[in-house]
């Protein structure tokens with residue numbers, strides 16, 4: 001199929017209704033290859049529903065959703081979309097608490113959720129090199145042998161981001177990564193996403209404005225299932241409609 005857009009992610013006219021209520025209402029959202037985009041908006045604005053459409057969890061009633069200009073996300077299932085190169089990190093970390101940091105990454109590399117089978121086989125040299133690289137990226141090298149259950153909340157979130165990186169996604173969707181983090185962890189997470197963004201495209205949903213400012217990227221404000229404003233954080237913050245529905249609250 002020929003590419004109809006240069007965008008990595010292209011949503012246009014996407015509508016999702018739940019019993020007549022439009023969680024997304026003719027939403028347009030376009031992300032260029034290599035971009036990092038922050039998505040903000042009040043509770044119920046449709047942020048999660050948008051992520052669900054991108055990952056194939058929710059089917060839109062109407063609209064276009066393309067990845068790399070040709071893959072129709074409305075026709076693929078969640079596993080196919082993950083294989084295409086879209087990875088998602090949910091808000092709550094779901095690491096294997098009883099396994100070490102390294103073993104969690106090994107499990108993610110193998111793409112196998114059966115710890116006994118994977119860990120019995122141990123890792124190959126190339127897997128070990130890749131694990132070292134990911135540990136470096138997510139700054140967990142010093143705690144690599146610790147059980148994941150012993151990590152701080154922030155470290156668990158970084159481990160889970162590392163597990164996502166193991167799958168080599170071209171596009172990472174990250175849902176409220178800094179909720180519950182300390183200020184220092186929040187600043188480190190902004191640095192981490194900026195490092196990741198050097199080689200991958202990132203869409204991050206977050207309510208924490210200090211974090212969004214630290215990312216220093218284009219911001220999309222969702223409201224009632226549509227884009228209310230888009231641009232730099234300073235630009236959208238100066239928009240009276242954004243202040244009224246979100247920032248002023």
Ligand SMILES: Nc1ncnc2c1ncn2[C@@H]1O[C@H](COP(=O)(O)OP(=O)(O)OP(=O)(O)O)[C@@H](O)[C@H]1O
Pocket residue numbers: 018022023041042043044045046047048049050
């Ligand atoms: N499965 C569902 N059935 C019915 N209504 C739903 C369903 N999923 C979402 N909604 C509604 O759709 C609207 C958008 O929800 P969504 O979770 O996408 O918003 P959000 O921007 O992610 O909010 P939050 O910041 O609270 O996570 C909400 O009013 C929600 O109640």
